[in-house]
Amino acid sequence: MSNIKKAFDHGKAFIPFFTCGYPDIETSMELVRTAAENGADLIELGIPFSDPTAEGPVIQISSLKALENGVKTDKVFEMVRELRRDIKIPMVFMTYANVVFSYGSERFISACSEMGIDGLILPDIPYEERDEFLELCHKYDVDLISFVAPTSENRIAMIAKSAEGFIYIVSSLGVTGERKEITTNIADIVSVIRENTEVPCAVGFGISSPEQAREMAELSDGAIVGSALIRIVEEGGDGVVEKVGKLVRAMKEAL
């Protein structure tokens, strides 16, 4: 069992997402620090990928910009090693299969373990393809996070039974990005998960306000927020880091 469990030890977990290297390496490290200071329980660090097919426009733009800044796997690793000196809460990587595979899956996953990354979220690795990564994740004590989607239906039990770390519940159809309303019946999904595992579950995709975060966390064990935070960075201007810190605090307090 990795450290991820600790993220769910103090009530509902708030999980912010940041794209590493966006808007630049320095600022993205500050964003992670401010999130940790303002109550984040676990941090999802995005390693930029050229073709993020599960992402909406906001995170797509952040990935592209980070890549333009030259932030690829090695740079991200440097950044995380630096952050790990003072950030104690669990951190996981969110990236695409090819980033891990091309680095050498074993080299990548053993590096995660060595630098203190607790889990790996790969949106293009469904249950059917996870074995090739799972073995290595077990060997190096890194949790491979599973997704459950509104369309998972008959698959939820199977996914839940073999889940580790936490389960990422996709709130709605489509890609990441803020939504006014989340209409999926999350409660039903969670109840099937609960019947099959004790692994906690958190809801992400489309959460834009503290109220929505509370609503989703009430139904599950936590809320994941990416685009709403990254949008603040994208809008730019003075005090971006403070604004992000404030929203993280508001989200955490709302849970």
Add this chain to the structure above:
Amino acid sequence: MSEKRGRFGIHGGQYIPETLMNAVNELKAAYNRYKDDPEFNAELKDLLNNYANRPSMLYYAEKMTKDLGGAKIYLKREDLNHTGAHKINNVLGQALLAKKMGKTRLIAETGAGQHGVATATAAALFGMECVVFMGEEDTKRQALNVYRMKLLGSDVVPVKSGTATLKDAVNEAMREWTKRIKDTHYCLGSCMGPHPFPTIVRDFQSVISKEIKEQCLEKEGKLPDVVMACVGGGSNAIGAFYNFINDPSVQLIGCEAAGRGIDTFETAATIATGKLGIFHGMKSYFCQDEFGQIAPVYSISAGLDYPGVGPEHANLHDIGRAQYVAITDDEAVNAFEYLSKTEGVIPAIESAHAVAYAMKLAPTMPKDKIIVVNLSGRGDKDVAAIARYRGEDIYE
């Protein structure tokens, strides 16, 4: 060949978001239900023969053969199909399958626009809604095809993200599919993507090699010695190869787009320059940098301008059953002009890549050998671009 869980050797698989898993499972179940269903196949055959103009001719290119002075060259005239390319074979199959599944809306990606036009055509015929995603760059290169799709009643969405070409159109079509699954079938245009797409597309395109075999036996009393086709994702090539895979005397050659050359960054020759990776739902070869970032690729041909290759081709390459060669823009344009002047046939610039390799290979082979070139599409759509390539300033 093992196709368990959609694998071709080590390639293939289903590397897609959980949101899409039940959609591809539903597609797989429907395909297994209908692929051997006599009624479905009769309906499809009727569409292919009476709507799409199959079987396509196997044409003996006598002037070209004599001019090159070597092996006998036949052209498989997929350019004479309705909508002007092989793409219609797959689209009619998938659209019919989608209809059986109760889907009322088709989405598709397109590069050169041929697959988009074919999908828009099938949607019009079946009374289905249709949205085609096309890289913004390609909408400029192939403006006429954009209007053609609109004329057929489809929406065309120009994709601005990434390199604004075919791979980005696939990204956007996949994103759209995750948004709207219930009534929508993603009509993928090549033998790529997650299982079962590479198998479905190959099966629907394999009519090409089935016909080549029958026609060649009828005309020549023997099998061809070489079958060649251009390869982007590789659907026309896998269609032309498939029924010959178990005939070891038939050499199979795929012609990739080298762009400005495989030693430059402006290339789309995946097997020549790519490495193993995971992208667009499959494990296969991809043009990418050392950190797995997908490379911006280039070819004069919008239809071959793709950084990956279908998983079955990747495996045919691994096991040495097919050879893959790279053809530059210059060679393809020369072949485009050569075939136009020599045979009075204007090939698609994609297909011209295969013609170019036939021009190299034929003179090295004895006269009793037979080469079949799959002429996957016609070149009307490319005339303006080739004119520009030659420095002519014309209105489209």
